[in-house]
Amino acid sequence: MPRIVLLGPPGAGKGTQAQWLAKDLGVPHISTGDLLRESVRAQTSLGDEANVYIRAGRLVPDDLVLRILRDRLSRPDAAKGCLFDGYPRNVAQADELDRLTPIDRVIAFDIPENVLVERLTQRWTCPKCGTSYNLVTRPPKAPGVCDRDGTTLTQRADDAPAAVRTRLTVYHEQTAPLLEHYRRLGRLTPIDASGTPEQVAQRLRTALEGRT
Ligand code: ADP
DSSP states (O other), X not given: OOEEEEEOOTTSSHHHHHHHHHHHHTOOEEEHHHHHHHHHHTTOHHHHHHHHHHHHTOOOOHHHXXXXXXXXXXXXXXXXXXXXXXXXXXXXXXXXXXXXXXOXXXXXXXXXXXXXXXXXXXXXXXXXXXXXXXXXXXXXXXXXXXXXXXXXXXXXXXXXXXXXXXXXXXXXXXXXXHHHHHHHTTOEXXXXXXXXXXXXXXXXXXXXXXXX
């Protein structure tokens, strides 16, 4: 029952890797960012409230995120294990996660800051299946549409330059301290997240081999 957290700055490629790894491990990919965007699209009251923070690149308040996370974890597929992407993002969330479900491994994505900005501003995403593309390094086969389901790709509002800057600052101030938190608990494995998605996937497999 692997319970793994992918930790790293926005643009580090957690979402892409999480989709692949979740399939390999046969566990659900739980992305709080995706869950929040779903509630924004569904125009629930939680979604409307969260959207103000998301668009600005700030963290959505912990109690709102916890509500959607609890909901997701109560679904039967989460009993097989989980791959967390984008949660926890601060120490309070890490403590909450420890209370909800014990974490075996935390994989930290290491990547230089200049690469992040480039990746985020060139990113286009499928609103239906969540697949991310990069116009420079990983363009879709047909311009503007998803390889998997043909849906028209969109750019996330929070990939605009001002929101990207805020997200990076929030990461350094609130999320990066979790690296030390998990290192002290002996659960942290850093990987080099630069290079192609395939190279990163290989490093991730090596890091996880035999030790989950
Ligand atoms: P990225 O890691 O590229 O910023 P995500 O999809 O993980 O992308 O998150 C997008 C936005 O959703 C965040 O900037 C934040 O506003 C909100 N969000 C996602 N997960 C959390 C969380 N665990 N706590 C608070 N806000 C979150």
